[in-house]
Amino acid sequence: MTPTATIVADRLTRRFGSFTAVNAISFEVRRGEIFGFLGANGAGKTTAIKMMSGLLMPTEGTAMVGGFDVSTEAEQVKRSIGYMSQRFSLYADLTVRENIRFYGGIYGLKKAVLNERAEHLIRDLGLDAEADRLVGELPLGMKQKLAFSTALVHDPAVVFLDEPTSGVDPITRRQFWEMITAAADRGTTILITTHYLDEAEYCHRISVMVDGTMAAYDTPSAVKSTLGVHTMDEVFLKLTRTSP
Amino acid sequence: MNAFRAFILKEFRHILRDKRTLLVLFGMPIAQIILFGYAITTEIQNANIAVLDRSRDVRSLELTRTILASGYFTLNADVRSYDQIEEAFRKGRIKMALVIPPDFAAKLQRGEADLQVLTDATDPNMASTLVSYVNAIAARSGAQGKPPGIRIEPQMHYNHNQASVNMFVPGVITIVMLLVSAMLTSIAITREKELGNMEILLVSPLKPLVIILGKVIPYLLLSMVNVSTVITVGHLLFGVPMEGSWLVLAVACLLFVVCALSLGVVISTIARTQQVALMLSLMALMMPTILLSNFIFPISSMPFPLQLISNIIPAKYFIVIIKGVMLKGVGFEVLWKEAAVLAGMTLLFIGISVRKFRIRL
Incomplete structure (x- = not known):
């Protein structure tokens, strides 16, 4: 384990009955790294993320997240991660400010700290005028950006982003990635799954899961050159087509 | 504790901002009691x-x-x-x-x-x-056809004038409490699932029990407000007597509300969507409760299998308690058996829901 690794998975395995969803995957993600977690639907991405976020117990193997073991220290793991899912996760009937305070609140932030962070966050997103409007009235792109900022409100060591950009227009997608890069530069480790293969190029390193195993694990350019292809699309097709 | 407060606060905001929920929560009980009180009557006039x-x-x-x-x-x-x-x-x-x-x-x-x-x-x-x-x-008027001999002189105890409202008010209170408590909580919890918020809550350090309690407590408070309204309306507008102790009544209502709420949580662990939760509450809860709780149809005249089934309907026990307190003026010294059954059922439901909630993780 390298000293700067925030996520270390070691032969992480999860079986459901006779079906092996995740088969002994091992990888490390460094502090401040943007790690792309790619794979077709049903390849085991979600199961792997669930294990790393303390929602699902590994059948075998271990994973350390933010220095805590997911099998034995799920509580501490949960405190050190943020999570944003593809499904919209803010409450439409609460205002921008109320949403931020709620999510900060359930992580046990003190009121003074929470207030300061909430105002800071609202300013950063340029939402001063909308702070007391219901989230349901905001455009989708703004909701997604707000959801991302909210996932970071308790300053987690690691953020899991599960297809955060699905259904978002290209311009917002671009801005979204700027936010992700900025968070990584501040030292937050990012693990992101995506269906947009061009987004994989923005990641520092990627892994491609095929049938519960890791078929590739390197920087985007290294993965491409190893397979002798030029685009991420080709990488994806080449790897997934080999599976029956 | 901060987390818990944040959760309760959020839950109250959901309820107070949702016009439909508010209408069901406060409009329906009043509408029901007035409907039952005035329209459904077994007395015949003119x-x-x-x-x-x-x-x-x-x-x-x-x-x-x-x-x-x-x-x-x-x-x-x-x-x-x-x-x-x-x-x-x-x-x-x-x-x-x-x-x-x-x-x-x-x-x-x-x-x-x-x-x-x-x-x-x-x-x-x-x-x-x-x-x-x-x-x-x-x-x-002395025109009795029967020859004098055995003369039966009936006296109707505890409800002298056989006012049907005295039967219906306890029944309506029961149905309303069950409906509001079980249906609204089960819908509120499944809504979190349906909209994807539950994932975020489960990933957070909140304990499952805190999530359940945070969901249930606002409805507990609102249901108790509701019960007071319905009983007050029944008492003042329809003259339903209150022979027993208000304290005993309050404790019994609290017990039944908690029972109904935990039933709502059980439903929410089964149902994936709000629609399913609603259907389950209506079909699996409302219908048996109305039919098999002694509210309208006497259990004693039902066929044996139905009588057996009626034993698992929580409302049946609560109706005995509430009628006992309001009409007969008795307390727990008489009603402890029914109260114990309700308490037992409540513990069972809480046990099931905490277990099921964990398994989902």
């Missing part, structure tokens, strides 16, 4: 009748007058023969016909007078009620 008087003397006219003066009947047809009675029944103009025989006065003298009462038994409950009214009036 039933249309016909009198075929074949003696036409002082005695028979006196009897007719007495019967019409009771307020239960209105003379609605002028009949001279059985054929005309038949016709009036067919046209639906009358519900009952009274036939006074030609020798009525003479037989009355000898103490063996009889009267014929014909009723429209397409509505059997109404028919038997009307017959019993006539019986009572006839007995009072």
Whole structure:
């Protein structure tokens, strides 16, 4: 384990009955790294993320997240991660400010700290005028950006982003990635799954899961050159087509 | 504790900002009690009748007058023969016909007078009620057909004037509490699942028990507000007596609300969507509760299998308690068995939901 690794998975395995969803995957993600977690639907991405976020117990193997073991220290793991899912996760009937305070609140932030962070966050997103409007009235792109900022409100060591950009227009997608890069530069480790293969190029390193195993694990350019292809699309097709 | 407060605060905001929930929560109980209180009544007033008087003397006219003066009947047809009675029944103009025989006065003298009462038994409950009214009036005016011997003098205890509202108010309180508590909590929890918020809550350090409690406590408070409203309306507007202790009543209501809420949580662990939660609450909870809780239909006259099933309906026990407290004025020294069953059921539901909630993780 390298000293700067925030996520270390070691032969992480999860079986459901006779079906092996995740088969002994091992990888490390460094502090401040943007790690792309790619794979077709049903390849085991979600199961792997669930294990790393303390929602699902590994059948075998271990994973350390933010220095805590997911099998034995799920509580501490949960405190050190943020999570944003593809499904919209803010409450439409609460205002921008109320949403931020709620999510900060359930992580046990003190009121003074929470207030300061909430105002800071609202300013950063340029939402001063909308702070007391219901989230349901905001455009989708703004909701997604707000959801991302909210996932970071308790300053987690690691953020899991599960297809955060699905259904978002290209311009917002671009801005979204700027936010992700900025968070990584501040030292937050990012693990992101995506269906947009061009987004994989923005990641520092990627892994491609095929049938519960890791078929590739390197920087985007290294993965491409190893397979002798030029685009991420080709990488994806080449790897997934080999599976029956 | 901060986390818990944040959760409760959020839950109250959800409820108070949702007009539909508010309407169900506060509008429905009032609407129900007024509906049941005024519309559904087993007392009959001004039933249309016909009198075929074949003696036409002082005695028979006196009897007719007495019967019409009771307020239960209105003379609605002028009949001279059985054929005309038949016709009036067919046209639906009358519900009952009274036939006074030609020798009525003479037989009355000898103490063996009889009267014929014909009723429209397409509505059997109404028919038997009307017959019993006539019986009572006839007995009072000394025209009793039976020879003197055993005389039965009925006294209706705890609900002297047999006001049906005294039966329905406890029933409505029960149904409303169950509906609001179980249905709204199960919907509130499944909504989090459906919209994807539950994932975020489960990933957060919040414990499952805190999530459940955070969901349940706001509804617990609101349900207790509701119960007070319904009981106050029943007491003030419909004159339902309150013989027992308010404290005992409050404790019993609290117990039942907690029971219903935990049932709602159980439903939410089964249902994936709000629609399913709603259907489950209505079909699996409401219908059996209305039918098998002794609210409208007496359990004792049901076939044995249904009587058995009625034992697992929480409302059945609560109705016994609430009637006991409000109408008979008894306390837990009498009702402890029912209370214990409710408490047991509540623990069972809480056990199931905490377990199921964990498995979902």
